[in-house]
């Protein structure tokens with residue numbers, strides 16, 4: 001960290017010097033942690049220019065469209081690594097050796113089953129309940145099965161919690177889907193790959209043998225990798241803030257799932273596909289483009305724009321290639337892809353979107369691929385949550401391993417009533 005300083009001139013006070021800290025890459029930051037002692041807070045709703053923590057896990061350069069997991073570019077990982085390798089990399093900081101990978105895979109596969117009583121949690125939900133609500137509730141419930149004996153100050157306990165979460169999310173996600181269609185839950189199969197096991201829990205039925213389609217398996221694994229982590233996004237920041245109080249990690253992941261559900265965040269892939277279905281045909285695109293520009297119309301082009309990427313989302317680039325591969329390999333003619341391609345072409349040439357640097361993001365293409373492999377729209381964000389669990393756990397563990405860790409407690413600019421005396425209007 002450089003020893004540069006920022007000088008701040010406050011009314012009626014001596015100029016104060018604030019340390020400027022530098023990381024490996026990206027913007028330097030001004031350490032304002034002592035500002036309170038000078039009678040001021042900073043104000044930054046939505047944290048547009050605020051670093052909440054220091055992290056070694058993921059780096060994004062929004063201007064250049066760069067995404068690195070522990071220094072490795074996302075396109076290289078999507079091409080050359082599988083999701084469990086990426087999980088190991090995010091959790092431990094280095095790619096696994098063949099031996100480490102084998103041990104990690106064995107560990108994860110040993111935790112794929114859930115307590116048999118957990119299946120009762122689903123019965124309280126209507127069959128048509130949104131799967132994100134079901135998964136959020138069941139994961140929160142899982143904290144009851146792993147609470148008392150867990151010591152989150154013990155690294156080995158945190159590691160086991162991460163293994164359990166990575167292993168059980170696919171099982172619970174598939175259970176939510178099976179419950180919604182009235183089919184029996186399918187147990188995990190530890191002889192299959194992580195993605196293959198998820199597909200068989202989703203689509204196998206007890207009365208027939210299920211064969212994993214390798215094309216779909218590879219596409220699924222790549223979708224998991226592309227969504228595995230993304231710095232301090234809303235849901236990851238939620239997990240960090242919930243975890244900063246020492247809360248049970250399963251409850252923290254449930255909080256992250258709740259945050260991810262929003263259409264401005266992880267719910268965008270589901271919203272994007274619903275938007276493409278609403279547009280329906282290429283000739284209706286201009287009408288929706290005009291609506292997206294209309295300040296009085298809340299409609300936005302779902303799958304476009306990003307808080308950080310002011311260039312192409314590098315995940316969208318990989319997802320676009322995967323999208324074409326899957327549709328070509330599975331020989332699927334999807335009119336929604338035609339609408340998506342035309343929408344992308346128009347949006348990328350329209351000054352409104354170009355000026356605001358609103359490029360397609362990862363959600364724009366992931367929805368089409370998920371639909372192509374048979375995943376229902378309502379399950380899209382559940383798959384995003386499944387993929388992102390390793391990122392959430394990696395950030396939670398990084399925070400809990402920090403000896404200087406303290407509870408997160410933002411301040412505010414108070415604009416309410418000044419102090420006044422209370423007089424009741426209620427007859428006692």
Ligand code: SDX
Nearest residue numbers: 230233264265266268292300301302303304305306307356
């Ligand atoms: C994810 O943070 C992450 O890393 C998230 C994520 C991850 O991996 O964790 O990458 C996953 O959440 C991707 C984003 C998915 N969301 C969507 O696709 C929903 C549609 N996108 C928008 O809601 C929006 O772009 C956000 C929320 C993603 C970002 O919004 P910002 O940064 O707060 O920007 P803004 O809302 O202030 O918009 C700036 C301008 C505004 O117009 P002006 O006020 O300048 O006139 O751009 C406009 C907005 O109206 N705008 C859009 C638009 N997105 C922004 N106009 C039309 N369609 C859009 N999609």
